[in-house]
Amino acid sequence: MDVLYALLLQPFVFMAQEPLIFAETVVKGLMAGVLYSLVALGFVLIFKASGVFNFAQGTLALFAALTLVGLMEKMGDGLPKAAIVVIAIVATIGVMILLAMIVERFVLRPLVNQELIILFMATLGLSYVLEGVGDLTWGSDVKVLDIGLPDGVFDIGGVYVEQLDVVAAIVAGSMVTVLAIFFNKTRIGRALRAVADDHQAALSVGISLQQIWVIVWSVAGMVALVAGVMWGSKSGVQFSLSLIALKALPVLILGGFTSIPGAIVGGLIIGLGEKVVEVFWYDVHGGAVENWFAYMLALVFLMFRPQGLFGDKIIERV
């Protein structure tokens, strides 16, 4: 009876009694969801264009953030702050594009036509390499990433919202818009969609797969950079940053591997659910549920829609 009370009644009583706490939890959850979406977005891009389930996306974010911090430290104090930030970001983008080329040349190209699980394992191997290289070049201690993002809080009618979260939401929103335009209106975007649809058909109309892959991995690298900057500004650049990939996976299956809006909506649902359950159902589980709750939530959704909320309908033939 006690359990049932704690499970079914008490949380809602709590919510009704403390609307401010509830509102704040919801906002926090949504903001966390935005950050999950940022990582999930990179996954979706690569999955759509090459069918590769890129496990290295989290490590990619860590690698990008590490490179950015490392470059900013190397440049020292001689220049004004803004200049350092801009130069470092441009240089990091360059590094990510270079990385995309290396990945395409040495990992993807030799593995063309292999089974998907082989490609998945290759990205796992890649994430090991990136992790090791990042640590070896820039050191493995926790680094503070400060590129001048605001770090105060807004007070909206008693509900506190971190400014950094708001910036992240704005950045995520504009990034999705830019990506949507890129995918739908540009020549390269159309080529990307063609590749996603059918590799061979795309090849036969003269689209270069290799070029497309480099572009997709570069874009995913930049998305990873944004995600890395946002997470890094929040909690420092450290190894655990690469674990956000694990947070993004349930977002992916919830939203569907192939859908950009799915990544956003899935991220919001998961972020919201996680925070609300963490705060209001604390008496039932006793804390630290964020590791698995998202997966369970996604599993429940999958029972009803096996392809995720917005994924392409799975059509099976013998």
Next chain:
Amino acid sequence: MLYRETGLFKTSYQADQALFTLTQDRILIGLILLVAFAIVPFMVNDYWSKAILLPFLIYSLVALGLNILVGYCGQISLGTGGFMAVGAYGAYKLMTGFPDMNLILVVVLSGGIAAAVGVLFGLPSLRIKGFYLAVATLAAQFFLIWMFNKVPWFYNYEMSQITVPPREVFGVLVTGPNSEPASQYLFTLSFVVFFTWIAMNLVRGRIGRGWMSIRDRDIAAELLGIKPLQTKLSAFAVSSFYVGMGGALVFTIWLGSVEATEAFDIQQSFFVLFAIIIGGLGSILGSFLGAAFMSLMPVVLKLILVDGVGVVPVDAKHIEIILVGVLIIVFLINEPAGMARMWQIFKEKMRLWPFPY
């Protein structure tokens, strides 16, 4: 010249259905078993046992289990670490709850518990497939580890680190810090050999063929009358049984005391998955080769880097990670079918050696 079928005539159904039809294979297996059972126990010391032999044997068992699920039945699972933890904590609860229970029974029963949990987490596989399923099995991984840390009943209301009580099998101490490396090694080896034999027979019989048909084309298999429910769940059950026994052995024999978050984290799941992919999906031999590769590589790399070249241990760790990643990618590019395939090619060459045409 040495290794060929020529001149071998099978004159009975029994001979035709033998596990190893080639005389050469039988001799080779017999030799390996002879060395493993009769010679190695006299040479083994603590370092060899704890650092090389036990990890290799136990990971072989776990890899075998995962290979049944991934390689034979085609259901990708990333929950291996969680199921190993079920085996380990099952063994702990059984050993502390029933102090008189034989350790052999304890290990087998913990495998059984893991099998039940495996079936539970295998249920979504009827509805979701491919990478969606892979991610869904991560739910098992994270939930189980969280549960073992959070619910005090599992660690008997003491510290969350569980330690194995000393137990004897046939009058010989095999668990705890005071046991002889040789007896621990023999205990584990017997398990691995026996259950490998079971698995070899499982995968070539009706059950195993059912798994493979589901893997190759599930809808076609369904139309042929293979029930997806029983087939998939039996694969999950058998796989988790093996993995759970492996977890129980990790806890009771190899490590002696474990903490769920450290010993059975997601890296374990990836480690075993690497082992079967490098070894060869859908191959019993591959499970062993992959487990050997994955458990020996860090030892060898450490030997070369730290003791040989003299790299600082911290940097060596990073270099090791990079090398592991590079090796995996190189391996996947050169031989995606794994080491089992390389062995097959080698055998083909041996048939004609030394006069290839």
